[in-house]
Amino acid sequence: MRNFEKRLIWNKWDIEQRLGFRGHSFTRVNGWLSGLIAIGLTILTYGVLFAVGQNWLSDMFLKRGNTPYVMVLFTYWALIILAIKSSKLRL
Secondary structure, X not given: OOHHHHHHOHHHHOHHHHOOOOOOXXXXXXXXXXXXXHHHHXXXXXXXXXXXXXXXXXXXXXXXXXXXXXHHHHHHHHHHHHHHHHHHHHO
């Protein structure tokens, strides 16, 4: 398949549609997909931090109130949005 033919069938190559979510045109990102991935990565991160136990890094994330939880979630969310936009731009 030629390169320009791949571009013409974007619904097969769009990462959001491959994962079963509604793909948006241009570089607009599906908020549900990016949010769910960010929540999953946040849970995974804090699971690893709990498993590691007491050290300075886990204390920095676990013993400073609610702010680090929200910061980690929003950081992952922003990175996921940028990654999806990057894949759409390559497409």
